[in-house]
Amino acid sequence: MSRTWVTPGGVHPPENKHQSVTQPIGQLPIPEKLIIPLSQHIGAPATPCVEIGQQVLKGQVIAEATGMVSIPMHAPSSGTISAIEHRPIAHASGMLAPCIEITTDGADTWIEHQGISDYEHISPRKLIEMVGNAGISGMGGAGFPSAVKLNPGRQRPIDTLIVNATECEPYITADDSAIRERAGEIVEGIKILSAILDHPHHIMIGIEDNKPEAIEALAPHVEGTGISVVVFPTKYPSGGEKQLIYILTGKELPAGKLPADEGMVCINIGTTYAIKRAIIDGEPLISRVTTVTGDAVGIQRNYDTLIGTPVSHLLSHNQFDEQAGGRVVMGGPMMGFTLPSADVPIVKTTNCILAPSYSEIPDDEPAQPCIRCGMCAEACPVSLLPQQLFWYAQAQEHDRLEAHNLFDCIECGACSYVCPSNIPLVQYYRAAKGEIRQAREEKVKSDHARERFEFHKERIEQAEREKEAKRVARREATQQAKADHLAATANGATNAPATAAPSGAVPSSSAADIIAAAQARAAAKQASPEDQRAKLERTIASAEQRLKVAEEKLAEAINSDTGKQDKLSAAVENTRQKLEQSKSKLAELTE
Amino acid sequence: MAFKQVSSPHAHAAQNTSQVMKLVLLATIPGLAALTWQFGWGSFINVVLASVTAVVCEAAIVKMRGRSISFYLGDYSAVVTAVLLGLALPPLAPWWVVVVGTVFSIVVAKQLYGGLGYNPFNPAMVGYVVLLISFPIQMTTWVAPLALLPAGTAHPGLIESLQIVFAGYSPADGVTGATPLDVFKHSSGLLVDQVYDREPLFNQAMFAGAGWEWVNLGFLLGGMVLLTQRIFTWHGPVGMLGALALMSIIFWDSGSSSSPGSPLMHLFSGASMMGAFFILTDPVSSAVSNRGRLIFGALIGVLVYVIRAWGNYPDAVAFAVLLANFAAPFIDNYTLPRTYGHTDRRRATEKEEG
Structure with a gap:
């Protein structure tokens, strides 16, 4: 058994995972409409390559990647493109975003596709290209395009591959059930990753000890592969990338660095399954395991859900009682966000639809004053002082917030969870981060404008100075010439010894000089x-x-x-x- | 279907601030019980009188501020302040002493600064110090502990105690007496052993001072309960008690006539345990980080000893806590925890570069 390290802080909310693992992963009827957002990942949105009315087959590319950090989208089922327009999507802001709508034909006809079995003989570059073409982005959290992550470049050799099977959020069992049923394919996917990354020394699957069935399911498949399954005590938030890296390696990811900078790649276990399907079976990422849970739905279980399935489809097939609860959450109860409506689609990062009843998650109570009790600081997994951040966020003291490392906050919600005064701390931090980012941008703009203005002023002054210098030089030259001329005349007239002294130094000749110079100027002008x-x-x-x-x-x-x-x-x-x-x-x- | 929009996290732990305060109140019971057992009904009357006064004051101010009275009284913080002040005051003190102290604590030290969470100083200790400076006679007249009462007498009963407190009746002879810290302060010229032999407060005691050791044990017990319930961390109390013990060991002077007393006496006399677990753990006016609270506690421990040994007042917790309250923001500036992924601790007032 490998050694593990203990992160500071953390909380133990009720796990509530048993409800959704009583049945195996299910399959829902194909929804009538599929809505595929063009941006389900970090990076540039995909560009549609189909037209309204066009027939598409299951697995066909309907939108192409735009640039390096982007992924293509594929039709999750066969049918007709019925709309390309802005639709509500699952985003905390409730915003609209460009989507492609497919009206399915129910035939679910696959496009011709072919995988490869001897991936060992394919170059990593080609494998990474296949992963990118399959539209795979991280399925655990932010949705970072996997092909980019798997290509850290030659200057950053990868020593450690960490597969994240922590699933520390309460309620969610998507990874758990996927491992139970698909351990073989998952390990196959990890082997492909190992080949892509030129066989890192350490390959670890990090998993919490509340998933004994999944751990058992992995055991026979990892035997003799060099892949170790590292089990550690359940604690939220162990599944954050930084936290998991510390738990498994004892190393902290320096602030502002990526795992690849430290020779590590950290990838969600659901993503490894998608990679296996992409390489071995030639199937793009068009479905994922999603947990449907909470007491407001009658059936709580996991489904192999087509990307683009409207949430309403999932809810209505699971006896959703709208009166039972007030909110529907995409994700878990700690970091998930509420959906504006049930029309939004499931995307590649949707691991859970949580429809809690009022008794499970009651409406928030009004916040009481902060008494700096410090329970939040005890719960913080990155050793911040959330109570201080809260006070400074209220006062908009940006310098203090940055000195207290606001930007290291991972927004896990542990502080708000324990806060006895019910203060929505994370919300304050999000707002403060936004304010600071905006202030920074404005500062850059104003700095730029100021520099431009100063440069302009300096240039005008410089030109002015040069002109003045020229003027002075010219005047001196004229005077000198005049003085020389006068001196020569005087020499000729009086036969006095020539003096090298400047005209001004000889009082007897100075008046004559000035008069002569004035006369010369006047003559020049009139001439x-x-x-x-x-x-x-x-x-x-x-x-x-x-x-x-x-x-x-x-x-x-x-x-x-x-x-x-x-x-x-x-x-x-x-x-x-x-x-x-x-x-x-x-x-x-x-x- | 339109759903409610709420920001994450959606789950919350069951505990709320009212419960925290109630737990603190419950944890004072062993201390109050020991006080009542050893010193009669005086402390009990103090606590009740102070609580009623505090609730009335808090309600009046909250009403003046146009806030919801039930919401703000519901956090029990005013009662906690009142109970702590009541426990700190001498039993059988005249009623107006208790009322004046409580009014000052709640109205001036707490509400005028903005109410719960905004007070820079511990309100109970502000009230206590105001009383100690204003009414030194009433504040230093302590009831004699059970073991020291003249043979055949007992502490006044509840009715008699009420008459003493509210009607100004004089307690019977022998009911009032000095505290162990008083005795020590006024017996210079004697070796520690001689003091222990002569003074009934010590020769009737188990290890620290008759009656007082029980009171301190009571607060220690209550404090341990709060510690195990994670209402506060160990840093503050350990910092104070550790520093106090260390100081009394350093200056113990092997019990000479100039020794300010043994470590055990300092730890289990006066307000040591109450201060360590119930006063300096007030999160609002203390330092915020764990390291900061350790330093904050240690500062109080040192100050308590310094004032006890070389100052004018026999007990010093109130002064020490208020002085440390002043220092708390300064301590905070230098004691930020090291954040994940950073190599150094930062300073609270540090500016971003560039």
Whole structure:
């Protein structure tokens, strides 16, 4: 038995897992409509590649990946594309998002597909491509595209593969039941992962000790494979990536680092099953195990659910009593979010639909004052001081929040769970994080604007300084020339010894100097007014031409939005100023 | 179908703040029982009188603030403050002493700062210190413990006690007396052993001081219950008792005439146990992190000893706690826990770089 480490904090909410594992994984009738959101993962949404009215087969690509961090979507069953539009999706904000709706034909006809059995002889690059093409994203939490995760790059060799079978949230048994029934395929999937990652030294399946049947089911399959099943005591939230890494390895993931930076890959056990199906059977990810539970549904069990199945379909087939409870949760009771309506579809990350009765999860009581009792700090799995964060969040003291490591909060909800004053702490932290992010963005913007302004000012001043310097230099040169001339004249007249001293240093000659210089200037001015005017007129003409060109360029840049507007508008302004200067000089001269 | 929108987590532990407060009240029973057994009905009357006063004051202020009276009285925090103050006051103190102290605790020390959760100082101790400074005679007149009553007499009964408290009757001769800490303070020039031989407060005692050792054992028992119920962590009490024990060992001076007393006497006399488990564990006015609470407790332990040994007051818990309340935000600044994935502890006032 491998050694395990104990994370700080954590809570033990009632597990409530037994209700949904009394029956094996079930199959529901194919719903009439399937709604496939184009973004079920972290990264860019997929781009539809079908048209309304088009017939599609089960497993056919209906939307393609957009860029590197993205995945394609496949038709979960055969039928006709009936809509491509914005629909309500399962998101905490209750927002609408682009979806493809398929009206199923009930035939459930597969597209031609083929897997490969000798994956050992296929290059990891090809295998990763297959995983990406199968539309697989992490099925445990955030939905990170698996192909990206499995490709950490040569500079980050992977030493440890951690398979997350913790399933620490109460009520959820999707992974538990999948392991019980599909242990063989899951281990096959882990072997494929091992091949992709060039056979890491340590391969561990982390699982809580409240799933003895699943542990037993895994045992015969992992024997002799080098994969170890590591069992540790049940505690919420052990299934968080950072927590599981610590429990299994005793290492903390440094703040801001990814597991791959530390030579680790952490992947949900449901995802390993999907990878096996993708590689060996050639099937894309079009269904997943979802737990339907809570006392407001008559039947509590797991279903192999098609992606895109409306929640209402699951509820109505399980004797949902709308009067029994007030909320329907996607996910578990600790981190799940309430659904705005039952029209939203099941997505690749939906491990549970929880419909609790009022007696199971009553409406929240009004919050009492925080007395800093510290129970939240005792429960926090990352050793924060939630009570302090709460006070600073209320006061919007962003510096203090960051000093208290607000951004290390994993929003597990353990603090709110234990809070005797019923304060919705996590909600405060989410709001505060949002505020800080927004403030940061605004700061970047304003910094940028300030820098631009300062640069502009500096440039104008610089030009001014250069002009002034030129003016001074010119004046000095003229004076010098005049002085030399005068000195030469004086030398010739009086035969006095030549002096190297500057004109100003010799009082006897200074008055003569000044007069002579003034006379020379006046003569120069009178000598060529016509020349000067002609020269200025030429300057104005050419400046007008330049201004016109610059303005055209600017208009072009604004239209095409190339990001050069700032530079060009500065140029236009510059030319215009020069033009104005020349014009005013000309006007002076004409007077 | 439209469903209710609620933010996670949806599950909540059963415990709420009212229950926490009720548990604290229940945990004071062993201490109150020991006080009543050893010193008569005085403490019981104090506790009841203070509780009634506190509830009335709290209700009046909450009403003035336009808040829901039932909601705010329902948290029992006013009663907890009152009970702790009542337990700390001398038995058979005149009624107005109790009322003045409670009014000050609830109205000034708690509600004027914003009510539950906002008070920087422990309200019960603020009330106690105000009384101690204002009415030193009444506050230092203690009832003699059971073992020291003159032969054939007993503590006044409930009716008689009420008459003493409310009508100003004088208690019978021999009913009042000094406390062990008083005795020690005023018997300089004697070796510790000589004090123990001469003073009935000690020669009638098991190990610390007649009567007082039982009271402290009662509060220790109640405190252990709260500790096992995880109402607070061990850090504060252990910090205080550890520091107090350490100080009394260091300055024990092998029982010379200048010794301020034995570790056992300090741990089990005066308000040591009550302070350690019921006063400094008030989370609102203490430091917040575990390490912070350990330091906070230790600071109180040191201050208690310093004031007892070299200060003007025989007991010192109230002053020590209030001084430490001042220091709590400062302690907090330097005692943030190390967060997962970070190599260093941070400072509360630290600014982000850049």
